Amino acid sequence: MPPRKERTTGRRSPSTPLPRPDRERALRTVMELMAIDGPSTREGRVIAYLMDHLRRAGYRKKDMELDRTPEKSPLGGETGGLILTLPGTRPGPRRLLMAHVDTVPLCVGARPVIRGGYVVSADRHTALGADDRAGAAVLLLTALALKEHRLPHPPLTFYWPVQEEVGLFGARYVSLSQLGRPKLAFNWDGGDPAKLTIGATGAYRLEIEVRGRASHAGGAPEQGVSATAIAALAIADLHRGGWHGLIEKNGQLGTSNVGVIQGGQATNVVTDRVLVRAEARSHDPRFRQQIVEQFRQAFQRAAQEVQSVDGHRGRVRFRQRLDYDSFVLDPKEPCVQAAEAAVRRSGGKPQHAVANGGLDANWLVAKGLPTVSLGCGQLHQHTTAERLRIRWFLQACQIALLLACGAEAEER
Numbered sequence: 176m177p178p179r180k181e182r183t184t185g186r187r188s189p190s191t192p193l194p195r196p197d198r199e200r201a202l203r204t205v206m207e208l209m210a211i212d213g214p215s216t217r218e219g220r221v222i223a224y225l226m227d228h229l230r231r232a233g234y235r236k237k238d239m240e241l242d243r244t245p246e247k248s249p250l251g252g253e254t255g256g257l258i259l260t261l262p263g264t265r266p267g268p269r270r271l272l273m274a275h276v277d278t279v280p281l282c283v284g285a286r287p288v289i290r291g292g293y294v295v296s297a298d299r300h301t302a303l304g305a306d307d308r309a310g311a312a313v314l315l316l317t318a319l320a321l322k323e324h325r326l327p328h329p330p331l332t333f334y335w336p337v338q339e340e341v342g343l344f345g346a347r348y349v350s351l352s353q354l355g356r357p358k359l360a361f362n363w364d365g366g367d368p369a370k371l372t373i374g375a376t377g378a379y380r381l382e383i384e385v386r387g388r389a390s391h392a393g394g395a396p397e398q399g400v401s402a403t404a405i406a407a408l409a410i411a412d413l414h415r416g417g418w419h420g421l422i423e424k425n426g427q428l429g430t431s432n433v434g435v436i437q438g439g440q441a442t443n444v445v446t447d448r449v450l451v452r453a454e455a456r457s458h459d460p461r462f463r464q465q466i467v468e469q470f471r472q473a474f475q476r477a478a479q480e481v482q483s484v485d486g487h488r489g490r491v492r493f494r495q496r497l498d499y500d501s502f503v504l505d506p507k508e509p510c511v512q513a514a515e516a517a518v519r520r521s522g523g524k525p526q527h528a529v530a531n532g533g534l535d536a537n538w539l540v541a542k543g544l545p546t547v548s549l550g551c552g553q554l555h556q557h558t559t560a561e562r563l564r565i566r567w568f569l570q571a572c573q574i575a576l577l578l579a580c581g582a583e584a585e586e587r
């Protein structure tokens with residue numbers, strides 16, 4: 176798609192002070208959003224809520240479109256992520272504001288209530304879904320404020336991706352042209368709004384299939400090759416060598432985890448097949464590859480070690496897939512500088528951080544769009560103790576509005 180022509184018309188003067196977030200409305204919006212069931216691949220009602228509120232605020236249907244996640248994701252899905260593309264009313268490079276709308280399954284049935292300075296789930300068996308409906312609300316409130324107060328802004332794209340929690344699939348498959356080729360990008364997903372995540376780890380997903388040889392475990396165990404024994408030896412080897420869990424070698428850092436072991440049918444049969452699923456993470460791509468290599472070698476050695484009486488050995492099929500690559504942004508990147516200025520203007524002290532998990536930002540950076548991630552009040556994500564810190568959430572709304580207007584560097 177050719178880049179859209181940007182229109183520039185003066186409305187309010189750029190130095191007009193920005194409106195403060197309306198606390199009542201901000202809380203109502205985020206609580207309504209958190210109360211919608213919408214785990215990954217089933218985000219349809221969340222997207223409908225957002226479109227409905229944007230339409231009622233006066234945004235046109237033709238400025239909204241859905242990305243093609245359901246066609247491209249291995250999981251399918253009932254809806255694509257929502258993209259709202261707006262021409263600028265003042266000049267400047269296009270800015271992208273984004274926040275994922277899916278939640279982890281533990282959030283289904285959440286009933287948000289206010290307790291003190293927090294929003295929590297009334298039901299202690301569910302999480303809350305502040306991850307990342309808080310971010311989704313920050314974006315929606317920003318879009319509504321722009322319209323309502325007729326605030327001047329550079330060209331903007333709002334993007335609410337789906338399927339973040341299950342593999343970053345929304346951000347992975349969206350194209351920069353569908354997002355209007357933005358130059359600066361801001362992703363809300365996290366806790367403290369002053370914490371700017373400028374880098375994140377990368378991860379490999381491993382699938383290791385161990386093939387042994389079945390035999391009667393009572394009658395002729397010596398004629399079998401136990402896939403269970405092979406897998407156990409390999410994992411024990413990795414553990415003893417310091418390659419499982421937290422990995423620290425010569426100043427290099429990484430993690431690995433054997434998360435799934437499946438295999439075996441009965442106790443009276445020597446196990447002929449075990450499937451192991453694992454992951455390896457490190458900020459350093461070479462070290463990450465080295466961890467993967469240690470896994471490969473450990474399983475191959477173990478396969479050599481276990482033999483049947485007539486010399487049969489097991490086999491290992493090793494598959495690795497890059498889940499997402501690591502990145503670290505230059506602190507001089509315009510998006511980082513802008514985010515810092517906005518945090519400062521909101522009364523915060525910006526800090527840089529590097530995340531140990533993957534973010535939608537990983538994929539946008541991989542496509543060539545520097546993306547900084549900011550907090551929006553989430554705490555204890557993915558657990559039943561999840562809560563939203565109201566003060567942080569409101570501060571995030573203020574920061575987002577400054578960034579949307581390109582007003583972060585202006586005098587108060």
Ligand SMILES: [Zn+2]
Binds near residue numbers: 365
């Ligand atoms: Zn999240």
